[in-house]
Structures are given as C-alpha cells and as structure tokens.
Amino acid sequence: MLLIMLAASVLLFAVFDTDQFRRKVAVAELGGFGVATLSEQDYQHWLSRNGFEQPFWTRYGQWLARLSHGELGESLEKDVPVATLLQESIAHTAILGFFVFLFMIPLALLLGLLAGVNEGSLLDRGISLLSVLTTSTPQIATAVLLTVVLALGLNWVPAKSAMLEGWSFRELILPLLTLLIYEVGYLARMTRAATLEVMAAPYVRTAVLKGLPWSRVVSRHVLRNALIVPVTLICQELNGLLSQIVVVEVFFQYAGFGRMLFDAASFGDIQVLQAATLVAVLVAVLSQFLSDAAYVALNPRVQF
C-alpha cells in the first residue's frame, strides 16, 4: 500500500513536472495573458530562478519534505493557502458523503437481501428491475431528470446547491438523491447476487431440512455470510463515490472537493490540483485497504 502511494506520488509529481504544466505555473506567477504570450526567455529565466535545473529526484525529495510539513503551497488563482481551501472543500464533501452512506447502507442491504431471499418472486423482480434502471442511468441524466421534476416542475427544492446564503439542507437534497439513486441500485444488486450465492450453499439447505423456521435460517445462516461481499464493496465505494461526486458537485455547483479539483484542473491552478489529486489517491488507496481488512475480518477462512 505504501509502495503504491509512493509510486502514485512520483507519477503525479512527474505529470506536474511536464513542460506544459510548468508553463501554466510560470504564466500565473509572472503575470501574463496566457501560455501563448509567455516568451521563451522569460520562461527559461523563471525556470532557473525556481531551481528547475536541479535533477528530478532532488526536486521530488524537496517536494516530499515540504508535503510532510503540511506545506501545500498557495492557490495560484485565489491567493489562499491550499491547505485552507482543501480543508473547507473536504468538509463539504464529507457531509455529502456521510449522508450518502447513512441512507445507502441500510436501504441497499435491505433491498438486496429481500430480493435475494425471495428469488424469483414479484418483489425480487421489482427490486431487480429498479436496480437495473437506476444503475443504467448516468449521474448527469439522473441529475437532469431530478432537477426537472423536483426543482423545476414541483418546485420543492432549489435547482442549484451553491449554498450562497449559508448552509441549507434543502439544497443538499438533489445532489444527495442523485448519488443515492445510483449507489443504492448498485449495492442492492451486489447484495442480491451475494445472497443468492449463499442461499445455494449446502449449509442453508441443511438448515432448512433440519426444520429450522425460515426466519431463523435467514437471520442466523444467510445474513452473516451474505453480508461479507457487500461490506467490502461499501468500503471500496469510497473510491467510486469520489468519481461520481466530481460530476454531481459540478452539475449542482456544490462547493465541495470534487468541484474544487475540477475547477483547479480547468483553470490550471496547479498547486490545488496537485494537492487535491494526492488526497484523492490517498482516499482511494485507503478505501482499498479498508476493504481488504474488512474482508479478512469478516471471513476467517481467508488468511494473508
């Protein structure tokens, strides 16, 4: 895991070390109208002044050292330390993410289990169809349809979530629903598949044949084992959610981490982009680690 993180940081550093990104930084620092107007002489001068002629690995080491002190630099665009910017936006996204997980986990597990235990029933058909539909709709389409129906048609919630007049839960509803609709469908589908697998296991048949009441078979024999895969998936979803959050936050103009990352990328705010990507990779690696750990913890048959 550490190795991956280290390799990712080298990769990121190398990406931002390319000529193209350097020129953007140079333009922002020297003041100018764009990369095209930057004269070659100014650029070379700027390069040497900022110590760019040192070898790659030296500069990488310095960068790592600065990172470990928490020095992330200043935003080129907004004149604020990146750390402050990062803190604020991560807090916003964490709120959104918290609510997604809060509603997603019980809802999806319940639906998936219900469908899996009653395979082939009308309930199962309904839940399966619904989850296929919701997972087939990309987030932008869901966002569009929800906005049109709930905000423009029924006028229940505001269409954008920029939260210009302070924090409001009403503005959080649309991004939250957009994320939930996809996530619940996906997780319910996976839970159903895991439950089906357990239901076909010999020990479940034994339990039924032994004369145990159905509720007891489900609660004692099926539930425990059917939940292993979904729980690891929930941990992994932290990674998937991050991708979707970018889209949803940009669409609804929610001032979170994803939108900050996207804006930084499109405006060429390299310092912010670099820090944000690093955080994103860290979250992704952590989520993978968490998922592996959960799998081992829940499934004693697996040893590493």
Add this chain to the structure above:
Amino acid sequence: MLARALVQPGRWATLLVLLVWLPLIAYVMFRSALGGAASDVLLPAVPAVVALYALGLARCRGSWVASVGLTLVCFWFVIAVAVPFLPLTDPDKPIAALALPGTTKHGVHFILGSDARGRDMLSRTLWGCQRVLVWGITATAAAYAVGVVLGLLGGYLGGWCDDVVSFIGNLLLSFPVMVLFILILNLLGQSGFNIVIAVTSSSAPMIMRIVRGLTLEAKNRDYIHAAQTRGEHPLWVMGVELLPNVRGPLIVDACLRLGYTTVAITTLTFLGLGLQPPDPDWGLMIKEGATAALLWKYSYLITIPALAVSSLILGFNMIADGMRELSGRS
C-alpha cells in the same frame, strides 16, 4: 471446412461488427475530407446492423432481457448509420427566428422543438448518437486490446512479468476514475483520441485483472498441458488455446464496459473535457441546455438527451444481464 465456418455465427458477428464500425469511424473522423460522398461510406453499414440484430436475436432466444437490450442498442446503431439518409433538418444550422430569447419552443416548427440557438432538437438528438457510439466502441476495444494482452502475459507467464503488470494495474486503479480522466485530458488536450487513451488507462487494469484471474484458472487444464507438451509457442497457447476458452465472461464484461464507457464519454463531454462543439452530442446538449433550461417550459432541452443516453446504456446493461442469465442456465 467452408460449411463449418459458415455456420459459426461468431465469425460472422466479428465481420459484421467491423463492417459497422469502420464506416462509422471513417465517417465521423473524415466527413469534411470526404465531402459530398461522405454518406455513401455508411451505406454498407446499414444492412450490416440489421444482420447483426438478426444474429443477436437468434443468440438471445430465451432471454427477453437480452432481446430488449439488443433492440435498444441496435435502434441507436441503425440511427447512427442511417441518419444521413433520413429526412432531417441540418443539426448544426440554426434558424435565426427561433434563436431569439424566449422563442425556444417545444413542438413548434420542429417535432421536438428547437434548442436555445434555434436548432432542431430531434435532428440533434439523432445525430448525437454517432460520436458516442463510435468513440465508445473504439475506447472499449482499445482498453480490451491492452487489458487482454497484459492479463494473458501476467497470468500465463507469471513471475516478474506478473509482478510488473499487476503493479502498474494497481497503480492506475489507485486513482479515482474521474480524477484520472481529468488529469489525462488536461495534460493531453481534449479530443476523441485522447478520450480513448483516458478510458484505456482506467479500464485496461480492470480488464487485465479479470483476464489474469481467468488465465490462472484455465492454466492448469488438460488442453493447455497438451499444447505445452506438443511444444507450442507460448504466444500460440495464450492466443489460440487460452483466450477463446475464457471468452464467455469477457463478452459479458465487454457489454457492461461499453455502458460504462458511454457514461464516461457523455459525462466528460458534459464537463467540457471531451468532444468539442459544434457537432451534436448528448453530453454537449445537456451542457448547453443546463445553462438555458432552468425553467420548466425549457426542461425538454435537457431531458431529451438525458433519456437518450440512458436508453443506450440501459440497452448495454440489459444485454450483459441477459447473457449472464443465459450462460448460467446452460
């Protein structure tokens, strides 16, 4: 020999897919260079799509889910290859009288109304599927080419080869997909070709994992040992003995991945990172509409492309679901 080759539907399907894909990509990429004769390129693709649909329906017999999915996908393919021959207004040409603020109307002048610049929504929606389909297929195919080769190498050869391949895969997978897309497209610039690169770098590691797993499983089968004992070259064993025998789960995964790629392309275009205007495209339509359509009476500007893209992705997912169901039954 010939008779046996003729009754093997798999080969025909490959040929037909090429017959659809090549004209489409030629048309999308070189339309201006081809000039007036451009739409003739698409002529052979029309019967090819119909033939593919017939072949597919025969394969999907017994699963209504797959049949419905196939119908949805083939509908959009027929539209993609036949749209130059349909009696539609030019999707890029605005009608000035309709472009004035407030005159954008649903159902007036055009069947589905006009967009904020006075262009025909119906025409734009139908034309919009072309680029999504072309780049979606190209990107998925590229991801598969890379993923399958690396997965086979890693799984079959093992050793340091496996370590290197797996490490690169894990490294790429440790980036959230959208972050990877944003980085790559900002670094390389925005074009269809760079979307292919971005999708490949995010999808190929996942495909590689699947192929590697399947290879490890199949590696110890008797027919592989037989081929090795015969002294066949490792490349031959991998390509001719192994790969065709693990293709089942891969085809299902490919359908799912076509869906993901379609989502990715539309999303990227919506974010302004993918395909560029003025050619019609669903993601672009949502992007343009989302700024104009914050009123209920203009909402069709965004709902129509949103529904169109959802139906295409639903189609891909239903095919995958149906095929999984079919392969589980037999």
